[in-house]
Amino acid sequence: MANASKAKGTAWESALVAYFREHHSPDARRNVQMGAKDIGDIDGYYLHAVEAKAEKTITLSDYIAQANREAIHAGQPFGCAVVKRRMKGVADGYVVRDVRTDVRLMNRMRDMEEALQDCDYDRWCDLDAEHREAA
Structure with missing residues (x-):
């Protein structure tokens, strides 16, 4: 089960990177996980540390807290969570911040x-x- 969840998360991150490359920045890319000093899942979304989420149960407060911490680690002024909308494509996902x-x-x-x-x-x-x- 954990591997299926990880695969969904990886697929969402990859889809976001492809979308960002086409519509925002050709330099967008997935980040390597850094443990306690994680810098977000995706780099190249201007001025943001991006926390990508593709989960059945959505917990916005956790996502935002994580994105804000990772923005500090990444040296970015803003953090956001990009949440997959069930049964929809990337463009219909949600960008969430406090x-x-x-x-x-x-x-x-x-x-x-x-x-x-x-x-x-x-x-x-x-x-x-x-x-x-x-x-």
Whole structure:
């Protein structure tokens, strides 16, 4: 049973890496487990330590605590859990973080967008339009 669970977890991590490589970063990769100083399951999700979870019973509080610890070990500012949604593909999974982490991320995004607007307003407009279309 443990091997079947491990195989499911490995398959989920591999599927996430493939998705991240196609849609986010070609450098995404699975990490080697580090024991007490684990740095997350996946590297290459910008600014995040990723804890990938594909379990029947979902325990968000445990996942978030683990992701936040691993973000510290990885030297990343944010941790998140990427949880497999049963009977769905990778794009329908859930990215989960606590409100504290999400507010820090949104504050950073706001500050960076304001800085880009000040520096190169036309570039900001182009990127804004591109990302609005993607939604």
